[in-house]
Each structure stands twice: as C-alpha cells, then as structure tokens.
Amino acid sequence: MTDMANARAPLPGGNASVTADAAWRSLLDEVTTWPKPGLVSHVDSGSHTDMTAETFRKSADAISPFFSDLYRCGFHGGTLPALREIGLAAERHMLAATGGVNTHRGAIWALGLLSAARGWRDASGDTASCCDIVRKVWGQAILATPADPASHGGGTQRRYGAGGARTEAAWGFPTIRSVGLPALHQGRQLRPGDQQAARVQCCMALIAVLEDTNLLHRGGREGLAFARSQARTFLDDGGVGNAAWSARAARIHRRFVARGLSPGGAADGLAICLFLERQDR
Template structure:
C-alpha cells in the first residue's frame, strides 16, 4: 500500500455531546481520586477544540509536546510530579498531574504563562485545582479573562452568543495547530541535520577526510572551515523541510533553488571551498521527504475510525522504507526539473562538474595491503532501479534509487551498534567502513580514477571476509562483528593509503552523515505516526 493510502485511511471522528459530557465526568472522577490520594494541587490539561472533532493527528502531537514542556518546567521549578494520569480518546487528549512542592497559586501563574506565551498557547486549557479540590481562577493571580480566538472580545461572551461560525473557528484552530506543530518539527529537523553533519566531522579515523584532529588529504580545508560551512546551512534545512511539506507544483523548483542558494552560502562562508556540496543535496532531499511524509501523516487526522479498525500506532510502519521511497520520488522530480529552460545554466554547470579523470597509474596499487586488485569489478549490491536516469552516478544515482547505501547499510549499522552500546565514534567508524564497500563515491573516482572504487571495495570486503557477491545483511553483520582493534588497523591502513595518494572519500562521508540524519528522521516520523 502506498504511504498516502495508508495514512489517509484514518479519518476524523466527530463525537456526540453525550460523549463529551461522559469524558468530562470521568475527568472529574480522576481529579477527585488524585486529590484524595495525594492532597496536593493538580493541573488538569486539555485542549480547546471547537466543534465535534475533538482529536486530530495535529492536536494530539501538539498536546503531547506541550505536556512534555509543562513537565519540564515543573521540574525546573523544583516541583515533583507525584502521579499523572494521561488519557486519549475520541473526546480528546487529557492529562491530570498531582504536583508537590509548588503552591496552587504558583501553578496557576505557570499555567497562565503557558496559555499566553504563544499564539498556539491559546488552545491550551490548563486548569489548576488546589489541595482541597477547589478550582483556582485566573483572577486569583491577576490574569484577565481569556480572549476569543477570532476577535478581541472575551471568549465567554463570543461563546455564549455564538458570535462566530463553527467553520471559522475550526479553520482558525487548524491554522494555529499547523503553525505550532510544523514550527516544532522544523526546529527538530534543523537540529538533527546539524547534529548529523557534526557527527560526520567528529568521527575519526576517516580515510583522507577532515576530522577534528587533522585535515586528511585536504590542504584547502580543516575543521574550522567545516564549522563555518555548517553554520551557513542551518536555515537551508528549514527551507528544505517546508518545501517538502508543500505539495504544490512549485515545491520541487523551490527545493532546487534553496539548494543552489545554500551552496552559494557555503562557498561564501568557506572562501570558495567545497566542503558540503554532496551533503547539501542529501540533506535537502531527506529533509523534504520528511516534510512530505509528516504532512501526509498529520493530514490523516484520526487514530482510528468508526469501523473500529486497529489504531495506526499499533501497526508496524517501515519508516525507513517510506523515507527511501519519498526521497527517490523527490530526487526523480529534481532530475526532471533540470529539463526546464529555467535551469539551462544549471544543467551546463552540472555536466562540466561531472568530468572524470583518467584511471590511476600503475603505482597506485603499490600499497602492500591493496595490491593486485586492479581488475576487480564493482561488487554486486542491492540497489533500487534507476533505469530512467542511466546517466547518473554517485550521490545523484543514490538519491533516485532511494539512498540504498543509507537505508540498507548506514542506518542499520548505526542503529544496531549504538543500541548494543558502541560509543558514537566506533559506530561511525563501522558505518563508514561498510559504506566504502557499498557506495559509488565519485569524489574517490575524481581523485583516484576509475579503478579507485573497486580497489578500495575489494580491500574492505576482504577485511570483512566477504565474497564479491553479497547481501546487505551480510555486510551489516560483518561490519558489526569486526573487532575494534582490527577495524582501527584497517582504517589506519586506508588513511595512510589515501593521504599518500591525496585521495578522499567525500561522498562516503556525506552518506555517513545522511545515515545519522535518516536514523533520527525515522525516529521523528515514528513519533508522528504514533498520533495518527
């Protein structure tokens, strides 16, 4: 089933007035239980959702984020949460927290601040109940009555007089939720992309690559060049995510333009040095894919439908496969966009950039551990078909194929290595070593010639005790099983070989960062799916 069909199956559910009243009665019962049990003030948290639909994917994601923020603020203020009851149903999300070490008045001040701090805060309904079970009014802390969502009058006045149509109210609420939720998601994606790029820089040893300790085979850049470049790209991740969220005809053109502008910012920050061109391409597509998938999921709206189907969060969804599929779709669209006369000069520049130097000379295999493999053919490796773009190579071929090296190799190795307790540097080394065998790195070809990839691939496969023909699972298992000392010895050998010949595997470095980024994006998408 296509991802869009999968998530669009789950529709909104309207609830009756009777259901709303029953939910309110149950909430009062839970409040009474917590008051009697703990004799502490309570915060009772729901959302203001006008109309019959009290819960959507957007509202649920927003509710859980604000609940997390509320608990963080409580703990920062020295409070203890004695007990919390969180429920979720057709009548909406709700949470009741029994709080100690803060007075009811202090809790009311905190609640009013959260309700008024942002536009979307106006959707929060944070009631405070004192230790005797009595509600604390806004007037007790000098706060004015709450205002209407659509005008400047008191909400109670507009509500009792039905001053605004339900369509206007629900449209306003949806817009507020979208603004808040996508703002949250953008912040997370920007943070994830920046962290992934920093992760790649910090992993050491990396053959011929810049790390925090040295510049590898590069005389024109160092770690400080990378940091300047990284800082210049932060807004690009945001723009790429939002371009992906946009499903209009202009989205792909906008994404390409954002990438071109990001590349120019990189060059300006580094005085013309190409530190992250491949990463800009990978990160832009992955960010846009995450934006497109999250928008689709959040438009699904409800957790289950009237036919009582299994809730989405109880189903198994392969987010890595969804991310791969959407990335391939976006990459194909980017390639097709080059056919436009608008990008004529871009096509010419990319064609010139694709030039490949002649093969390496005879002495290029003189390293004792890499000799005798000049005629080795590229190893068979599972990849998506990219027959519609047979001229592509390197990262562009990876992209239209759904980033197989990232999804099938890099992400699984990082995930399993970190889960079992490997430190991040070791996990990154394992992923990098395997990616040298899995990927076609055009940076390596440009510096070392057409036989450079098979040379390096054969060395890695022999180190992992793998045959020329292998499956991704075998590569993953071998990379994870390789002893730490042996891995370091092989990376040292490759580093010496690369530096002696001024080789660099910049494409693999970008895929390593992409693997870390994709892993985090999958976790984010799984969190979103839990509310669909």
Template sequence: MRYIGSKAVEAMLMEAVCAPAPGLVDRYNSGAHTDMDIFTFMRSTAALGPAMYSCAACGYMHEDSPSALLRRIRPIGRQAETDMFVATDGVNTQKGLLFVMGILCAATGAVYHQVYGYEKAITAEKILAYVKEMCRNLVAEELGAMQIDEGAMTAGQRLFKQYGIRGIRGEVEDGLPAVLYAGLPAYEEAKQAGFSNDVVLLHTLLALMTVVEDTTIVHRHNLTFLRDVQADAQRIMSLGGALTEEGFQAIVDLDANYSSRRISPGGSADLLAVTHFLYEVTA
C-alpha cells in the same frame, strides 16, 4: 520542522568530527585535503543550517507532487551554496552533502505532514520512498540528455559521460539504496552493541565505502582507485569493521595510507551523515 533541521546539522557535524576517518577531514587531521580543516567544516555547517530548516518547512507545507517539491527547494539550495562559499572563503566543503541533505530534509518534512495525527510510524523506508519519487528521472534530465562542451562540464557530468557513473543523482533517484541496505544496518549493528559514537560512525562509513560509487575518488583519481577503495573497505569489514581491535587498527592504518595518497571517500562521508540523520529522525 526545527527538529528536522537541527538533526540535519547534527548529522553534518557528527560526520565531520568522527575519527580516524580514512582520508577525510576529521578532528584529528585534514586527511587527503590541504585546503580545509575541521574548522572549515564547522563554519560551513553553520552556514548551511538555515537551509536545512527551510527545506524541512517546504516539505511539511507542500501539497503538490514530490517532483514539484524538488523544484521548490532548488532556490534554497542555490542560496545555501553561496552562503557556504562565503563562510569557507571559496572552499567546497559540503556541496554534495547540501544537495542530498536538503532533499532528505524536504522529504522528511513531507512524510511528517502525511502521517501527522494518524499515529503512524516515521520510517526510513517511507522517507526514502518519497526521496525516490522526488528525484524520478533526475539522471536522465540532468546528465543523460546533456549537450555541454567538455570544458564546461561539472565533475559529475564528466564522470557520467566517461564511465556511466550516476553519482549522488543516481543514489537519490534510486532512493539511496546504499544507505538503506549498507549504512543503516551497520549503524544499527554498532549502536545496539553499545559502541561509542566514533565506533558507530566509523563502522558505518566503512560499510558504505564497500558499495558507494564515490565520484570524489574517481574525480581525483580514476575508476580503478574506486574499486581498490571498495576492496579495502570490504577487507576491513571482513575483520569486523570498527567493532573489533583488528578492524579498528586497520582503519587507523588506512587513514594514514589514504591521507598520504590523497584518497578521499567524500561521497561515502556524505552518505554517512545521511545515515545518522535517518537513524535519528526515525528512532
């Protein structure tokens, strides 16, 4: 289970440093953010590492239903969130990524346990099918039936009420289709063509940005901004994404544009880390 935890940390770091990531913190700049930089992400990732191992271990030892596993790892997530805020002096760097990567680590641990000794392949499809079972009815339970005062709502709750956007809860409830059908194919395309890590990750990020219902963007701006971001990403992918000179230059230009306008596709960035993680643990 140390392997699963270490691959989760690796995925968080790879997402943080890949550059030029449009509007995101990377090793070149802080993008659309004024309260964090690459070093904030390094501290945050280090603080979350133990939780990734713990979630994987919980999954591996779990004997009950997938939904029971989600309940079991929640205290790990709450403690990890506290650890993250201590490490970053209160800055929310990776709360969304903690949520989804914790679930992925637990699901991966559970699937490893199921196939151990049977010489069966560990596939992304198997892991994501388990995620889907873990998170069955999550949106209805956490968003759909809520009776919360407007002032006490989280960003995700408010956006669900206002737009019907299900965010990362909807993604995991559906088994992360954006990763399975957009992220992983783009990642594999770039990887098999022999491109560098930066290019592989950026190409994957743009593919994800074409489809992800990114609540980070809608929270900062509105739904129209999200549709514009999806259209921008689709235009760049039509140029070949990060795999062509024209597409790569368009990504460079988009980074400058989004950074100046404070547009940050943070939800897509989280799923980029998930994509890298799944590729590595199933390779």
C-alpha cells in the same frame, strides 16, 4: 503564491527547526568521526589541503537554516526546481563561510531532499519513510534533470558512467538503507556505547560498495577499486569488532592520504544515516 513564498510560510510545531538541528548535528558527527580513510576530521585534514574540521563547522553553521526552508518547501508541496533554488542559496552561504571551499555540496543535496521529504510527510500524513517519499515525489524529476557539468559528479558521470548521488537519491537512497544503516547498527552491537566505532563501521561499509564519484575523480577506476578493497578487507577482518580496529582503520587512512583519495560520497552517506536515525527518533 509561488513555491518559494509557500516555502517560507510559518508552521506550527517546530518540526522545521528540529529537522535543521538534526541535519546540523549529523554533519558535525560526521566530521568528528576518526579514523575515516582520506577524509577531514578533528584529528587531521586527510587527503585535503584546502580545508580542516573548522572549515566544516563553519559550513554546517552557515547551511543549517536552509534545511528548515527545505522542510517548509516540502511541507507545501514544493517542486524540485523550488527545492533547488533553496539548495543553491545554501551553497552560496557555504562558499561565503568557507572562503570558496566546497565542503557540503553533496550533503546539501541529500539532506536537503530528505528534509523536504520530512516536511511533505508531516503535511500529508503519509507513513512512508523519508527515503521513499524522495523517490515517489521527486525521483522522476531528479532523473530527468541533467547533472551539473561543472561539478565533479557531473564530470565523472560523463567519463565513467557513474550514477553517483543523483541516482542514489532518485531511487530512494537504496545503498544507505541496505548497507549504511545496517552497518551503523552492527557497529553499535560490536562496540556497545562507542558511537565513534559505529560511525567508522558505517563509513567503511559504504566505501566498500559505493560507486563514489569523489574517488573516481581523484583516482579513476584504479583508485575506486583500491578504496573498495581496503574497506572490504577491514570489514572481513571483523570491522570494529576486531580489537585493533582503530589502528587498522588509521593505517587505511594513511594509505588513502598517500594516494590522495577521499571518499566524499561515503562521508555524505554517513551523515545521511545519522540524519535518518534522528528523524526516526
């Protein structure tokens, strides 16, 4: 049987649908987080003129079934090309749902790999994290595959030498693990019971450190440096532990919008953190 045939074989236990539901919920939690600098939310469209929160909801609905397929592909030991085939099908459904707007290409890549890793782990009985499984099962193949030259990430990689989402995934999402998840947990400690605040803390922490190819594409090195500086100042002044955190984050949001900056890599990183937490639970 081919990888794709194996990928669609029925599985007991329902973990494929559980994984897809976790991805869907994580994407919706990301878009309903505010204020995230320059990013689309239920409050406004940030630095974007071609998409709204409703666009993201339609996209999440369209792509969520493919995370089940990616789980199954990983469960049956699928190769990176087999995963990519499913991911490209998810992209086509995303574009059909959004009228051609790229809302979740980065999330399809990252959450797709992690969904496959969850399947691989369930089949093998491995106790490693999903991040480690991505690195050891598909990491070398990811590094050996050239970036898509038509994508923003591929273009900025050539221009600035930025590794971006491909490198982060190949090495097992080290920034997510060392920065994103700890910041999410810290946000909950600073604002107990306020999940919105915890997600803003996570997003700001990722903006402060990521070499975000979305920011490089929109603002070059200057834009990336500005974004990192703004996020770092927010964190250094107490983050969401500051009594005025929401107003301060909203001001940073407006500064990003004025410059046309959108840290899409940090938005994807937030969704990844939320997804990984749900897998652990």
